[in-house]
Amino acid sequence: MxxxxxxxxxxxxxxxxxxxxxxxxxxxxxxxxxxxxxxxxxxxxxxxxxxxxxxxxxxxxxxxxxxxxxxxxxxxxxxxxxxxxxxxxxxxxxSRAHFRRLDPVLRRLAQRFRLGVVSNFYGNLDGILRAEGLKELFSVVADSGVLGVNKPDPEIFLHAARALDSRPEECVMVGDSVPRDMKGAAGIGMKRALVCSRAEPPAGGQDWTVRSVVDLETIFL
Incomplete structure (x- = not known):
C-alpha cells in the first residue's frame, strides 16, 4: 500500500x-x-x-x-x-480540537504513506486545510466543488490516486459514509476503512472499521 x-x-x-x-x-x-x-x-x-x-x-x-x-x-x-x-x-x-487530536497521527502516517483528501465540499477545502495547518500533510485535495464530480463517482477517487502516483489497489480510502466513501472506493478496487463510533457499525463492505482516524496507527504503523 x-x-x-x-x-x-x-x-x-x-x-x-x-x-x-x-x-x-x-x-x-x-x-x-x-x-x-x-x-x-x-x-x-x-x-x-x-x-x-x-x-x-x-x-x-x-x-x-x-x-x-x-x-x-x-x-x-x-x-x-x-x-x-x-x-x-x-x-x-x-473541529479544531479534533484537528489537534489527529495532527500527530497524520504526521506519523505521512512519514510512511502518501496522503490525500477526497471530499464532497464547496470548492474551498484546499484553502481551509492550509489555514488550519493541515495542507502540508496532503499531496492532493480532491474537492468536488473544484473538480465538478462528486463521490461516489469513480473519477474523483481516480483523480486523487493519479495525483499520488498510485494505482487504485495501492490506496486505502478512509471515510464515514458507506454509499459515498466505501462503495465509491470499492468500485475501483481501493481498500476501505470506515470511521464509525456506533456500537453496531453498518456493513458496507469495508476492510476495516475504526472508531477514529487515530486508530489507523494500530493498523498501518
Whole structure:
C-alpha cells in the first residue's frame, strides 16, 4: 500500500459524525429546537446551494461556516440571525480540537504513506486545510466543488490516486459514509476503512472499521 485517502467532513473533523449530526445539537443549545425533518430541510438547502449563493474561494473555515449557518437560520428562525457567529464558532472550535487530536497521527502516517483528501465540499477545502495547518500533510485535495464530480463517482477517487502516483489497489480510502466513501472506493478496487463510533457499525463492505482516524496507527504503523 502506498497511499491513504481521507474524507473530510465526518472523518478528519470528527469521529464519524456528519455535519448534520454535529450541528443539530448546537442549534438546540441555542434555543433553535426544530423537528428533525424541518431542520434537515433547512440544513440541506443551505449545504447544497452554498456555492451557488456565495463566492467561497478564499474563505477560511469559520467564514464558510458562518454563511452556512446564516442560511439555515434564515430558513428556521430568521429573527435569530444574531446566533450565527456563536453557532459557527462553536462548530469550528469542535473541529479544531479534533484537528489537534489527529495532527500527530497524520504526521506519523505521512512519514510512511502518501496522503490525500477526497471530499464532497464547496470548492474551498484546499484553502481551509492550509489555514488550519493541515495542507502540508496532503499531496492532493480532491474537492468536488473544484473538480465538478462528486463521490461516489469513480473519477474523483481516480483523480486523487493519479495525483499520488498510485494505482487504485495501492490506496486505502478512509471515510464515514458507506454509499459515498466505501462503495465509491470499492468500485475501483481501493481498500476501505470506515470511521464509525456506533456500537453496531453498518456493513458496507469495508476492510476495516475504526472508531477514529487515530486508530489507523494500530493498523498501518
Amino acid at each position: 502506498k497511499s491513504i485517502l481521507f474524507d473530510y467532513g465526518g472523518t478528519l473533523d470528527s469521529d464519524g459524525s456528519t455535519w448534520l449530526e454535529r450541528f443539530h445539537p448546537i442549534y438546540k443549545e441555542y434555543g433553535i429546537d426544530a423537528p428533525n425533518e424541518r431542520f434537515d430541510r433547512a440544513f440541506y438547502d443551505s449545504d447544497d446551494n452554498l456555492p451557488a449563493r456565495f463566492a467561497l474561494d478564499g474563505l477560511d473555515l469559520e467564514q464558510t461556516l458562518r454563511l452556512q449557518v446564516r442560511e439555515v437560520l434564515r430558513g428556521l428562525a430568521p429573527d435569530r440571525l444574531e446566533l450565527t457567529d456563536r453557532i459557527a464558532g462553536r462548530f469550528a472550535a469542535d
